[in-house]
Every structure is written in C-alpha cells, then in structure tokens.
Amino acid sequence: MKDTQTPHVPVAIVGGGQAGLSTAYCLRQKGIDSIVFERHEKFHSWRNNRWDSFCLVTPNWQCRLPDFHYGRDYGGTDPDGFMLKDEITAYVDAFAEKTRPDLLEHVDVTRVTPDGDGFTVETSIGTWTCDQVVIATGGYDTPIEPSYAAKLSPDIFQMHSVDYRNVGQFPEGGVLIVGTGQSGVQLMEDFTRAGRDVHLAVGPAPRSPRRYRGRDATDWLHDAGHYEITIAEHPDPVKALTQTNHYMSGRDGGKEIDLRRACVEDSVELYGSLADMDGTTARFLPDLRQNLDDADRSYLGIRRQIDAFIAQQGIDAPEEPPFAKVWEPAEERTEVDLAAAGITSVLWAIGFRPDYSWIDADVFDARGKPVFDRGVTAQPGLHFIGLGWLNTWGSGRFLGIEEDSRYLADRIAEQLAAAVPQACHA
Ligand SMILES: Cc1cc2nc3c(=O)[nH]c(=O)nc-3n(C[C@H](O)[C@H](O)[C@H](O)COP(=O)(O)OP(=O)(O)OC[C@H]3O[C@@H](n4cnc5c(N)ncnc54)[C@H](O)[C@@H]3O)c2cc1C
Numbered sequence: 001m002k003d004t005q006t007p008h009v010p011v012a013i014v015g016g017g018q019a020g021l022s023t024a025y026c027l028r029q030k031g032i033d034s035i036v037f038e039r040h041e042k043f044h045s046w047r048n049n050r051w052d053s054f055c056l057v058t059p060n061w062q063c064r065l066p067d068f069h070y071g072r073d074y075g076g077t078d079p080d081g082f083m084l085k086d087e088i089t090a091y092v093d094a095f096a097e098k099t100r101p102d103l104l105e106h107v108d109v110t111r112v113t114p115d116g117d118g119f120t121v122e123t124s125i126g127t128w129t130c131d132q133v134v135i136a137t138g139g140y141d142t143p144i145e146p147s148y149a150a151k152l153s154p155d156i157f158q159m160h161s162v163d164y165r166n167v168g169q170f171p172e173g174g175v176l177i178v179g180t181g182q183s184g185v186q187l188m189e190d191f192t193r194a195g196r197d198v199h200l201a202v203g204p205a206p207r208s209p210r211r212y213r214g215r216d217a218t219d220w221l222h223d224a225g226h227y228e229i230t231i232a233e234h235p236d237p238v239k240a241l242t243q244t245n246h247y248m249s250g251r252d253g254g255k256e257i258d259l260r261r262a263c264v265e266d267s268v269e270l271y272g273s274l275a276d277m278d279g280t281t282a283r284f285l286p287d288l289r290q291n292l293d294d295a296d297r298s299y300l301g302i303r304r305q306i307d308a309f310i311a312q313q314g315i316d317a318p319e320e321p322p323f324a325k326v327w328e329p330a331e332e333r334t335e336v337d338l339a340a341a342g343i344t345s346v347l348w349a350i351g352f353r354p355d356y357s358w359i360d361a362d363v364f365d366a367r368g369k370p371v372f373d374r375g376v377t378a379q380p381g382l383h384f385i386g387l388g389w390l391n392t393w394g395s396g397r398f399l400g401i402e403e404d405s406r407y408l409a410d411r412i413a414e415q416l417a418a419a420v421p422q423a424c425h426a
Helices: 018-029 044-048 086-099 147-151 184-191 217-223 237-242 257-268 287-312 402-424
Strands: 009-016 036-038 103-105 109-115 118-123 126-135 155-159 174-178 198-201 268-271 274-278 281-284 335-337 343-348 382-384
Touching: 009 018, 009 109, 009 118, 009 237, 018 086, 018 402, 109 126, 126 402, 147 281, 147 402, 174 184, 184 257, 198 257, 217 287, 237 268, 257 268, 257 287, 268 287, 382 402
Parallel strands: 009 036, 009 126, 036 103, 126 382, 155 343, 174 198, 174 343, 198 268
Antiparallel strands: 109 118, 118 126, 274 281, 281 335
C-alpha cells in the first residue's frame, strides 16, 4: 500500500532547463499536473555553464519553445542573428514567466525507482511518489576529461570548458585547447582575439558552411526539409547519434570556421588528436591531415546538398567560388614539450557525458545510453526528453523541443488515461 504521508504528483520532471519546462507547459495544456525538480536554478546551463562571449550557433529563428517562438510570440527582432548569453537567458526566463511551472529549485533528485504502478522519487528535500517520470537532465552532465589529465605537470594550469568564462582566468603564455567541437573552436577565437598563442588538438568533428549561396546554411537546410528527417528515417543513424556537432560560429553575426585559415591567419598551431600526457609532454595521434580533410568533406557535402536543392527548385542563387585548401600540414607533430613551446595551460573542450546512475530501471543499453522510442522507454511511465536525435536533429536543441514535448505530453496523457480504470478496480 502506498504511504499516504508521501506527497504524490502525476508527473515528476527532473531538470529545469528548456526540455523540462517545455514538457511541464505541454502537460499543463492537457490538464496534467507536474512538478519540475531542478538541482540549481531554472535554465542553469544557459545561465551558469556558458562563457562570457557565448552566443548561439543556431540562428534565433530556431528558438522555438512551445508557443513561444522567437519573433512570433517573443519580441525578438533579429531572426537571422545569434543571441548572446544574456539574451538567451532573457528569452528562456520570459518563457518561464509566461508559463509559470510548478518548479522546485535547488532540489537534487538522487534516485528514481519504479514502485508498483508508479515511481518513488527521492530528492534532497524528501521523497515523492508519481505516476510518470520525465528525465530532462540534458546531455551535458559530467565534463569529460581523459585519465591522463592527472599526469599533467602541476606547473601547467588546466580547466574544462564548463568552467571557462574568459581568457583572464588563464595564466600568461600559450594555451593548448583540446577538442574542435563547437566549444573548442569558439574558445580558440576567444584566445586568438586576446592575442594569445593558441595550440589546438584537432579531433574528428565535422564542420559546416555558415553563409552559402546568399543565405545561412541552416536556412537552406530548413527549406530542404533536412530538419524534419527523423532518426528512424536517417540513412546513417549510428553516425548521426555518435558524431560531434558540426562546428561553425554565431559570433559577429555568424562566421564559418576553417581551421586551415585559423592556422594561416591567426597563427594557431594545429596538431592531431591528443593521445597522452605525461609531465609537460603531450602526445598526439598523426591524424591532423585526416581530421582536417574529414571536416572539409562534411563541409563540402553540405554545400553539395544545398546546391542540389537549389538546382532541383530552380532557385536563382548567387554562385560561390570552389573551395580551396589554404594550408596543408607539412608534417604530423606527435610529441610536444609544453614548457619548451611556451604553453602554460590546457583547456579541455572534449565534451560531456550524461549521468543516469541514479535511475533504477532496466532501460539502458550496454553503453549506458537510454533506449527509447521518441523518449518513451519500455518501462511504462519513464520518459526522456531533450537528447540529441531523440527524434530529429533539433531534439537536443531549441528547434525540436516544441514538437518533442508535445509528443511526449500526448504519450503521457495516454498512459495516464490507460492506468485510470485499473486504479478504479483496485
Ligand atoms: C556549449 C553548448 C552550446 C550550445 N549551443 C546551442 C545552440 O546554439 N543552439 C541550440 O539550439 N542548442 C544549443 N545547445 C544545446 C542545447 O540547447 C542546450 O544544451 C540546452 O541547455 C539543453 O536544454 P535541456 O533542458 O535539455 O538541458 P539543460 O539545459 O542542461 O537542463 C538540464 C537541467 O537538469 C538539471 N539536473 C540535472 N540532473 C539533475 C538531478 N538529478 N536533479 C535535479 N536537476 C537535475 C541541471 O541542473 C539542468 O539545469 C548547446 C549546448 C552546449 C553545451
């Protein structure tokens, strides 16, 4: 029998970011009560986990919280621009102000356990029961640092991108930035603009054109239906799920990033993937040439995709000059003495991994990833939202959260309705 002293809520939502609060809003539209548990404050990731110069990589028009689209429902006037950190928090805060979710901030959910027809949710302020649980904790819980980071000489300062705010946190001297996803390349720019010597360990991340044939590449891809492709229809779902985000930038109204150019124009020293560190020695794989070529291949693939769409639609769009490599590595440098090269710090920008150790349910694959169909798991009542390619490219971003949270609210309503007759018989 359920403990009548324990507070009960139909739906518990863990995580007060855009995914959790969008789901709470869509549930309320269906007359379903929920409580959002947030261990920090709402939109903590946007507010506190981004650096000072941060701006969106996706254009503002893609900011489409449920019934709160940039420019349509929210008074933004620059749909093709890229909001800065404070502008993003103003946008999401305005959504929370409008939707007024039942939100408990500074409450950590420490365990979720299936319990009869529902769940027990243990938190830092006590236990709840609920019929359904939505895990909206994002894909960026735990900063990844390789084990060899511990072998780095204590004379070299090191920091993960999650703690990075500005160049002023770093000692004088050169910096080795590890990783070339969207964070790594943007942090590279912060340091080059500050006149610092930048060394970059180039990983396998792909890159994208920014403006191409007169428009932002994302506009073309949107018109071509690219963002509507679901993971179920994707020609290469494994690649889609495992590939790092394409790098480009929203800075200065939107910029393309070609690391070959960064090498020539900003004197950035490029190396292959970082493989090991010991004392002041950094070892790299001999894959710089390969990684630059692969990034260009993805870049050219997107250009070809846009060209094909323009040709198919008979659109009159300006031509672009063919792509030319402005630089090739003469050699693969596989070992560098950081101290001798004047490198005084290392900035880790190799991403994050989620932590689901607090969920007691058999819904994870051998690698610990949740298994679901559009967020709905095989454990009745347990759902995920806000993860990359949960359904489409936009699922882990602003673009897809409206569609995903409406879909999930529908499934939750169905499951709750299906459970009602059983409760009456009990
Ligand atoms: C560097 C970076 C740049 C990005 N740039 C863009 C961009 O340009 N455009 C775009 O559309 N998207 C971008 N994204 C992706 C995405 O939009 C953001 O990650 C967004 O914050 C995801 O929202 P979310 O609600 O899914 O997760 P989060 O915002 O991470 O929210 C999850 C919340 O859950 C809370 N939480 C976690 N565990 C618990 C627990 N056990 N108990 C209680 N609370 C918990 C956390 O404190 C957090 O507030 C970017 C992501 C990163 C990391």
